[in-house]
Amino acid sequence: MEKEKIKKPELLAPAGDWSMLNVAINSGADSIYFGLKNLSMRAAANNFDISELSKIIKFCNGKNVKAHLTLNTIVFENELEELDRIIPAAKQAGVEMIICWDMSVIQKCIDYEMPFCISTQASVSNSSTVAFYERLGAKRIVLARECTLDKIKEIKSKTNIEIEAFVHGAMCIAISGRCFMSHEVFGKSANRGECLQPCRREYEIKDMDEKFSLTLGEDYVLSPKDLCTIDFIDKLIEAGIDAFKIEGRKRAPEYIAKAVSTYRKAIDGYFDGTLTQELKLEYWKELKKVYNRGFSAGFYFGQPGSESYTKTFGSIATTKKVYIGRVLNYYKKSKIAFVRAEADSLAAGDLIYMIGSTTGIVELKLNKIIQDEIELNSVNKGSDFTFECEELVRANDRVYKIVSVVE
Numbered sequence: 001m002e003k004e005k006i007k008k009p010e011l012l013a014p015a016g017d018w019s020m021l022n023v024a025i026n027s028g029a030d031s032i033y034f035g036l037k038n039l040s041m042r043a044a045a046n047n048f049d050i051s052e053l054s055k056i057i058k059f060c061n062g063k064n065v066k067a068h069l070t071l072n073t074i075v076f077e078n079e080l081e082e083l084d085r086i087i088p089a090a091k092q093a094g095v096e097m098i099i100c101w102d103m104s105v106i107q108k109c110i111d112y113e114m115p116f117c118i119s120t121q122a123s124v125s126n127s128s129t130v131a132f133y134e135r136l137g138a139k140r141i142v143l144a145r146e147c148t149l150d151k152i153k154e155i156k157s158k159t160n161i162e163i164e165a166f167v168h169g170a171m172c173i174a175i176s177g178r179c180f181m182s183h184e185v186f187g188k189s190a191n192r193g194e195c196l197q198p199c200r201r202e203y204e205i206k207d208m209d210e211k212f213s214l215t216l217g218e219d220y221v222l223s224p225k226d227l228c229t230i231d232f233i234d235k236l237i238e239a240g241i242d243a244f245k246i247e248g249r250k251r252a253p254e255y256i257a258k259a260v261s262t263y264r265k266a267i268d269g270y271f272d273g274t275l276t277q278e279l280k281l282e283y284w285k286e287l288k289k290v291y292n293r294g295f296s297a298g299f300y301f302g303q304p305g306s307e308s309y310t311k312t313f314g315s316i317a318t319t320k321k322v323y324i325g326r327v328l329n330y331y332k333k334s335k336i337a338f339v340r341a342e343a344d345s346l347a348a349g350d351l352i353y354m355i356g357s358t359t360g361i362v363e364l365k366l367n368k369i370i371q372d373e374i375e376l377n378s379v380n381k382g383s384d385f386t387f388e389c390e391e392l393v394r395a396n397d398r399v400y401k402i403v404s405v406v407e
Contacts, residue, residue, distance in 0.1 A: 003028070005156060006237060006238060006240070006271075007240065007242065007363060008201045008237075008271055009236075009237060009241055009242060009243055009244045009267065010030045010031055010242060010243040010244070010265065011028065011029050011030045011031070011243075011244050011246075011260065011263055011264060011267060012029065012030065012031045012032070012033060012068070012164065012243050012244065012246065013027070013029035013031070013032050013033075013151055013246050013256060013259075013260045014032070014033060014034075014246060014247065014248045014251070014256065015032040015033065015034040015249065016034070016035075016047065016248075016250060016251075017047070017048075018357040018358070019355060019359075019361070020249070020251075020253055020256050021034065021056070021059070022357070022358065022359065022360030022361075023253045023256045023257045023260070023360040023361045024260055025060070025063045025065050025360075026257075026277050026360050026361075027095065027256065027257050027260035027261040027264065027318055028260055028261055028264030028265075029238055029242075029260050029264075030065065030066065031065055031066035031067065031068060031096065032060065032065060032066075032068070033067075033068040033069070033070055033099060033245075033249075034047070034048055034056065034067065034068075034069065034070065034249070035047045035048070035069070035071075035249065036048055036049065036050055036069070036071075036086065037049060037050075037184055038079070038082060038086075039071045039072075039075065039079065039082065039083075039086070039105075039308055045064055047249075047400045050085070050086060050089055050402075053069075053089055053090060053093035053095070054092075054093045054094075054134050056093070057094040057095060057346035061094070066096040067094075067095055067096055068095065068097050068098070068099055068117065069086075069090050069095045069097075069098050069099065070098075070099045070100075070119075070174065070297065071083070071086065071087075071098050071099065071100045071102075071105050072099050072100055072101055072102075072119040072121055073102070074106045075102045075105060079121060080104060083104065083105060083108045086109065087105075087108050087109060087112050087114050088112055088114075088378075090383060091112055091113070091114045092115060094321060095114075095139065096115065096118070097114075097115040097116055097117045097139055097144075097398055098114055098115070098116045098120075098373075099116070099117045099119050099133050099142070100116055100117070100118070100119055101118055101119040101121040101122035106118075106138075109137075110136065115134055115139045116137070116138055116139065117138065117139055117140040117141070117142060117164070118133045118138050118140070118141045118142060120143065120144060120145060120166070122140040123144045123146075124141050124142075124143055124144055124146075125143070125144045125146060125147055125151070126151075126155065127154070127155045127159055127240070128160040130155060130158075130159045130161060130163075131159065133156075133161075134159065134160075134161045138161065139161070139162060140161065140162035140163070140164055140242070140243065141161055141162070141163055141164065142164040142165070142166075142245065143155065143163060143164070143165050143296060145166060145171065145227075145299060146299045147165070147299065148299055148300060148301065148302060149235060149236070149239055149300045149301065152165060152239055152241065153239050153240070154238045156239065156241070162242040162243065163240075163241055163242050163243075164241070164242060164243035164244075164245055165241050165243075165244065165245065166227060166244075166246075166247055166298075167227070167229040167233070167236065167243045167244040167245065167246060167263060168226070168227055168228055168229060168230075168246045168247065168248075168259050168263065168287070169226060169227055169246055169247025169248050169259075170226055170247050170248070170293070171224040171225070171226060171227050171296070171298055172254060172319055182380065184272050192337040202313065212248045212347060218274040222274065222305070223293065223309060223310045223313075224293075224296065224304065224308055224309055224310070225292075225293050225294040225295055225296040225308050225309065225310055226248070226292050226293050226294065226296070227295070227296065227297075227298040228284070228287060228292075228295035228296070228297075229281055229297065229298075229300065230262065230263070230266055230283045230284050230287060231284060231297075232297070232300070233263070233266045233267065233275075233280075234270050234275065236300075237267065244267070244297055246259050246260060251290075252290075252291065252321075253353075253355050253360065253361045254291040254321060254353055254355070254361060254363075255291050256361075257360075257361045257363070258286060258287060258289060258290045259287065259290070261270065261282075262283045262286050264315055265279075265283065265344070266283055267280075268305065270366060285318075288306040288317065288318050288319060289318050289319045290317055290319070291315045291317050292317055293310045293314070293315065293316065294310055294311070294316055294318060296308040307332045317405060318404065319402050319403065319404055320402075320403055320405055321353055321400035321401065321402055321403075322343075322400060322401045322402075322403055323342075323343050323398065323399075323400055324339075324341050324342070324344050324346055324399045324400060324401050325339055325340045325341045325342035325343060325344075325398075325399050326339070326340060326342065326396055326397065326398055326399060327339055327354060327356075327393050327394060327395055327396065327397040327399060328340050328384065328395060329395055330392065330394060330395070331388070331392050332392065335388060335389060335390055336384075336387070336388060336389065337354070337384050337386060337387055337388075337389040337393055338379070338384070338386050339384070339385060339386070339387070339399055340383070340384050341379055341380065341381050341382065341383045341384075341385070341399075342381070342382075343381060344381055344401065345378055345379060345380045345381055346369065346378060346379055346385075346401060347366070347369075347377060347378035347379075348366055348368060348369050348376075348377050349365065349366060349367075350365070350366045350401050350402075351363065351364070351365050351366075351401070352364060352365075352366060352399060352401055352402065353399070353400040353401075353402060354389075354393045354397045354398070354399050355397060355398050356393070356394050356396065356397035356398065358394055359392070359393050359394050359397050362389065362391045362393055362397075364389060364390075364400075366387055367386060367387070367388065368388065369385050369386075369387055370385060370386045370387065371383060371385040371386070373386070
């Protein structure tokens with residue numbers, strides 16, 4: 001397929017708070033999606049207040065970035081009035097579209113003439129369902145995670161509506177994430193954004209008659225690996241998918257920075273002809289540095305096998321961040337950061353993050369450490385010191401050391 005005829009997909013990034021919002025935009029996102037304190041599928045994320053809607057949209061507009069609001073949970077009777085408060089406010093603020101699947105939200109969007117996108121929670125898996133939502137007025141459909149690449153191509157060929165698909169992030173054991181396990185075990189509903197992820201744990205089977213037990217297989221059989229499509233990103237682009245979505249509103253800023261910037265480079269590289277298999281491998285290694293449970297291709301090439309499930313609990317990232325301290329001041333003219341090491345030591349040559357709600361994230365290598373005008377090889381906990389920093393950081397930004405994790 002000729003690249004000139006292929007539409008460049010929109011890169012959609014998660015924003016769980018202001019730090020993540022800044023990071024997503026600075027890392028190259030075309031659009032962001034965020035939630036409010038209520039009716040969001042990531043209730044445990046910091047999220048935003050309805051009073052911040054105008055500020056968010058003004059900030060995004062200033063960066064030429066679109067903002068999508070998630071109202072993608074089940075809605076109960078006593079929450080209908082809340083929709084009458086949120087949706088008009090979102091429209092007035094200039095939200096690009098609302099991501100939803102509960103019919104009450106869809107109806108309210110229609111009533112208020114608010115553009116809406118159908119969430120993956122709706123499990124849209126065929127062109128007939130796409131056509132149904134298109135007739136209702138949907139602007140975009142986020143297809144079910146269970147759709148293969150061939151099915152996406154087929155659906156795309158039979159409709160004119162925008163199609164969005166996930167390209168990176170956590171996968172759920174349940175169909176399109178509509179799981180009931182957390183609610184059954186802990187009384188916290190995944191369909192209300194409260195999932196406590198009991199699926200990620202190791203389980204034991206007990207034979208009550210014979211009084212013996214065994215571990216359920218060698219894998220965490222309810223815990224899928226994370227989706228990673230960097231190795232076949234060109235195939236997704238050529239499928240004509242309109243928007244690539246990165247999961248992770250509960251993740252740390254460094255995860256957002258690494259995921260968004262990596263997929264940005266891969267997408268741009270495809271269109272300028274510089275994306276190679278060697279670069280894909282390099283990008284894959286970069287993505288392994290931040291939170292991940294191992295990577296799989298999800299359902300894009302068919303039903304995942306046993307190799308698509310995790311072997312351990314939690315992240316297997318190849319690096320981790322260690323809290324060092326905070327920025328005391330930043331001298332703009334000389335581009336010098338003044339930092340206090342509150343919790344650990346630092347040495348010349350260390351890689352560090354500086355993270356703040358306005359700054360987002362700055363990553364750099366410490367070339368020189370200066371204390372009282374003397375260059376040092378290292379500083380200990382409790383020390384105040386300075387170093388060169390080209391990018392603007394701010395007082396009270398948190399400073400972390402990036403260290404390798406031995407597998």
